[in-house]
Amino acid sequence: MGSLKTNRNDTVSSVSGEATKSDLKDQCPVSSSEMADIIEPDLSFQRSQHPHTFERNGFVVLEDFFQPEEIDELKFCGEEFTKNLPPESERKVFNSIESQQSKDKYFLNSANKISVFFETEALDNDGKLKVHPRVSLNKVGHALHWLHPTFKKYTFDERVKEAAFQLDYEEPAVCQSMYIYKNPGIGSEVMMHQDATYLYTDPVKLIGFWIALEDATQENGCLWIAPGSHKSGVHRRYVRNKDPDSKELLIYDRAAPCYQLSNFRPVPVSKGTCILIHGQVVHFSYPNKNDKSRHAYTFHVIETQHTSYSKENWLQPPLEGFPKLYRN
Numbered sequence: 001m002g003s004l005k006t007n008r009n010d011t012v013s014s015v016s017g018e019a020t021k022s023d024l025k026d027q028c029p030v031s032s033s034e035m036a037d038i039i040e041p042d043l044s045f046q047r048s049q050h051p052h053t054f055e056r057n058g059f060v061v062l063e064d065f066f067q068p069e070e071i072d073e074l075k076f077c078g079e080e081f082t083k084n085l086p087p088e089s090e091r092k093v094f095n096s097i098e099s100q101q102s103k104d105k106y107f108l109n110s111a112n113k114i115s116v117f118f119e120t121e122a123l124d125n126d127g128k129l130k131v132h133p134r135v136s137l138n139k140v141g142h143a144l145h146w147l148h149p150t151f152k153k154y155t156f157d158e159r160v161k162e163a164a165f166q167l168d169y170e171e172p173a174v175c176q177s178m179y180i181y182k183n184p185g186i187g188s189e190v191m192m193h194q195d196a197t198y199l200y201t202d203p204v205k206l207i208g209f210w211i212a213l214e215d216a217t218q219e220n221g222c223l224w225i226a227p228g229s230h231k232s233g234v235h236r237r238y239v240r241n242k243d244p245d246s247k248e249l250l251i252y253d254r255a256a257p258c259y260q261l262s263n264f265r266p267v268p269v270s271k272g273t274c275i276l277i278h279g280q281v282v283h284f285s286y287p288n289k290n291d292k293s294r295h296a297y298t299f300h301v302i303e304t305q306h307t308s309y310s311k312e313n314w315l316q317p318p319l320e321g322f323p324k325l326y327r328n
């Protein structure tokens, strides 16, 4: 994001959609000397005198990215998934620490589907629910952005396109999406990681759009991010296992790095905020021990120009390729 750019529609003629006045704000709520580049809140993202916040810190907070009624529409759809759960014998959990999903075809196949994953603590050994269905899910993924009309509408929204354009994406594509529940009392920790560990491109050019569907606070498990950590390369990769005899379909190529907690800052945000997360910035979230849920919708965008998407990544594109952001 080196230089100031005009609106995407002023320069990209192949893209449909009306020109919008971007209301993206270049703000960072984290107080730390490293993060002191907070600018006047009413400057738009692209006109800001400080367009380097994302480049320097590895993330940027865009408040009021979506309107409350738009957020409610997304949240309604997330809640609908909990009303139609798979039968007990087909229930699978997702846990970023214990990583049971590494053994599961169900997880691999979810790349191009809408699949539900339960919290570990929500199921007994037979797949029976130990909690109310409404709070049983960890997440739904990983092709909501393409297969579900509401998630598709907001993923391919002009505000999303503008944000990618401002970050110098020439031909971005959306490779995955997730509805994350982080339910009260049961929502599990997401361990410290870089998104490029999972969605590696060479060179790395990947952004996560993380949209708060409810206020995310330190109490209910907001994101914690290590500012500047995106400048230290990709620390490990999660890849398809080449050993056909192994039960582990997916493996890490290196042990987990040891990150210092003191490098991380909590990033509490209000409902409707979008956090843009650089693919190499290290982040995590604590379990939710609070009585309030912390729903979020997140999706990942890769650059397809002058980059290659790794065939070793767990998530592989559908036959027609990942959907292009500016062309849908």
Ligand SMILES: O=C(O)CCC(=O)C(=O)O
Pocket: 180, 182, 190, 195, 208, 221, 222, 223, 283, 284, 285, 296, 298
């Ligand atoms: O929502 C969370 O708590 C963490 C999500 C995350 O880290 C990710 O999707 O990469």
